[in-house]
Amino acid sequence: MKNTYTKEFAPVELNNPVLIEGLPGLGLVGKIAIRHLIKQLKAKKFAYLYSPHFPYFVLVNKKGNVRLLRGAFYYVKDLAAKHDVILFTGDSQSQTIEGQYDIAEKMLTFAKKHNVDTIVTIGGYRMESTDKPKVIAAGTTQQILEQATNAGATVSTTGSPIVGTAGLILGLARFKQITALCLLGETRGYLPDPLSARSVIEVLKNMFNLNVDMAALDDEITKADKMVTRLQKIEETRALQAVETRKEEDKKTTYIS
Amino acid sequence: MKNTYTKEFAPVELNNPVLIEGLPGLGLVGKIAIRHLIKQLKAKKFAYLYSPHFPYFVLVNKKGNVRLLRGAFYYVKDLAAKHDVILFTGDSQSQTIEGQYDIAEKMLTFAKKHNVDTIVTIGGYRMESTDKPKVIAAGTTQQILEQATNAGATVSTTGSPIVGTAGLILGLARFKQITALCLLGETRGYLPDPLSARSVIEVLKNMFNLNVDMAALDDEITKADKMVTRLQKIEETRALQAVETRKEEDKKTTYIS
């Protein structure tokens, strides 16, 4: 395999589809959001994206079956919405600079082929937020940014760059006459963050009239909260022990002298 | 040289061959296993694989002769088995991500050309095992996995990724309609591990009715055991000396104060 390519294994006719992308990144916000949308909208897989720029290992499932790292495209039809929807997520981002540009470009070629006129990419935005993570929006047109803010997002005013596929798709979209929007959920980023993904999904629900149940995601959020609390306790204990150890060592030093 | 390529220097007609691959990796399990099979089955070299993704040095033999890093294909015919066998090993894995994908692909193209319908790749699996290393199997079909477990392997249920050529061959095999199996021998991984290679060969013997004598490998295992014991002693001595040195230094510190 010398080139990134997409492979469709089910013929699909889509009506005016929106493509929503979420690869692994900060807080796994994009991947968690897409995975939840796939489940709740009962989306069907119809294509893969393979690339020699992904890491060079394969995954093994619990039955011992092996597969390449890849991205996967899913579709949802007959929604009570104006748009059919294509959902995209995957195992990894590209490991090389040139691969990042190449994969973003191949996704746009795929989108164009399916008459996608709007792409939304999802990512995380590093922020020590407390209660409800905000959703930061950046886009290729003022119109799509207005739709996003009307749906609950906040326009990015910081000028922070957007790293990786979620960003490059926007950068390259204008060359294909595709409108693109990036939604970044605030997240601390070092642990999977379903709460941040929830904020992003709410914006998407409003924008595209998606009928998505949040219950399952709320369970994940509760679990993630418990995990964070547990890790914080471990960290506090560790810090206290470090202080104790130091005191002990100070005593010893005094004694030896 | 800009591309990976294979070069056959002896015309060979093979009957329904199985290809077994083992490149250097954890514990050198794959390379040791293939080297032993080549010797025991009196396999004959018939092709090389060259790549600009191998490290940029050449090897010198004891006569001062030089050669490129490469992979080599060997064949065995007229076995008391249903399959002829192609064996593959080499000096190194690819040094770049794209090279890893490229080399795995070129091996599959070679396999297809020789009507290989089953490939087995061999590697190591990091594990602090004690007595008899287990052999972990992952595969592209349930049937090949069953054959492997019937022959003594254990199906991987951990979901650990398989890194490098041994993994990518499996990932890419389905695009060529080739069945592929990966056998990973448990190994600590930091020293050549013929005991782990032995476990893998036993599974292969059972699967493909190979007539392989283990005596030579048992000698290697004894040597490797002695090496491990020696290294452990060196390490223990070093640790004891470190303790002594510290005591001496503590005394000095007391004296100075």
Added chain:
Amino acid sequence: MKNTYTKEFAPVELNNPVLIEGLPGLGLVGKIAIRHLIKQLKAKKFAYLYSPHFPYFVLVNKKGNVRLLRGAFYYVKDLAAKHDVILFTGDSQSQTIEGQYDIAEKMLTFAKKHNVDTIVTIGGYRMESTDKPKVIAAGTTQQILEQATNAGATVSTTGSPIVGTAGLILGLARFKQITALCLLGETRGYLPDPLSARSVIEVLKNMFNLNVDMAALDDEITKADKMVTRLQKIEETRALQAVETRKEEDKKTTYIS
């Protein structure tokens, strides 16, 4: 996007143009100089350069609009000069070796297409200078070097290499029969250095009869000076505190003993 390419969006007929290039580098000397020239000469943007060798992120402006990293070409016509002028700057240099050569080559192809016969590249030269930074010149012909020294530059006699696009353009220019000059402003390099950029612009003014007002740049210089003074104070305070902390610790050590 697999290749570096330039894209013109406004048809322009230029008279015997000089191309002046300044990408981010040491002290941002090149970028600051070009930015100032663009503003003062009211240059108009007419083309972009895109490359998969730029870093893989996109920029977001204050309205939330997104764009790829890129280089941009501007032109100035009807100067009271013998030459029209093309100005080039951008967001970043290439992140890979091959990309560096590729981008320099693409810039020369662009220059050739527009009948450019002289290119000037701008960069920084690391030097702990005090008052007025000197401008070091290197070039592809003795004639252009003489013009540069007549305009106030000093010919490089140290044999220091010139790193990055500013250097490679010169190295590759002879294959396109284009004369090229590199002007390096002395700079400490670790902060944006408009004073160094000023020195370079003065040489350019003399060489090409450019009518450039320096007032705005002088404001930037004043600001940069204040920034340096502030940073030095912070550093001094930090150093003093470190000394104090050490004294305190020494006292403690004495006490414990």
Added chain:
Amino acid sequence: MKNTYTKEFAPVELNNPVLIEGLPGLGLVGKIAIRHLIKQLKAKKFAYLYSPHFPYFVLVNKKGNVRLLRGAFYYVKDLAAKHDVILFTGDSQSQTIEGQYDIAEKMLTFAKKHNVDTIVTIGGYRMESTDKPKVIAAGTTQQILEQATNAGATVSTTGSPIVGTAGLILGLARFKQITALCLLGETRGYLPDPLSARSVIEVLKNMFNLNVDMAALDDEITKADKMVTRLQKIEETRALQAVETRKEEDKKTTYIS
């Protein structure tokens, strides 16, 4: 520039030429040897090799003139020898793995075009030798190895790999039906080592009846010796001072306690 290429600027007809290569490497042995041969044999430059795999900077000479990094081919005709000679050296080795293979391949294509049937590459071999550095030989045929040993070289029996262009040319030479030999001068490697280069040149003189005066090289050797002695003194002084400083600190510690 996307590809490595060679460019001839003087038409040359050579009689059965030998190509001798020496790029920068351990102790600069290869580069020093070739530079000396070029001067002593009054060889004439006739071609360059350029590559986007060289580092991305350009060199400036004392007149301020700029040039790309490159390799250069020189020729010597009408020697009292059976062979004309092509000499090759350059500024740098490739910075990427693939570039290393690419450049070695391009050199062989160039050699083939000029009917070269023997290539000798020169490098350094790390060794704490004392008096006269030995020359280690590795080759593609037993015949060339015998010629080398008859001329004073020692055949490599250690199986050490040969890294970089000097090695890869040998590895790739057999695909072009060119005989190749590598001569490695023993060197500590961390400083330019003309003494090691001298040993290599002596082997070459014997092998190809080259009429090379060594006087100039002996001057370089004397200078290099002085440099080594000076560096050793600096190092000894530094070590003594470190001991003194430690004693002083020990006293202080005692006092404080």
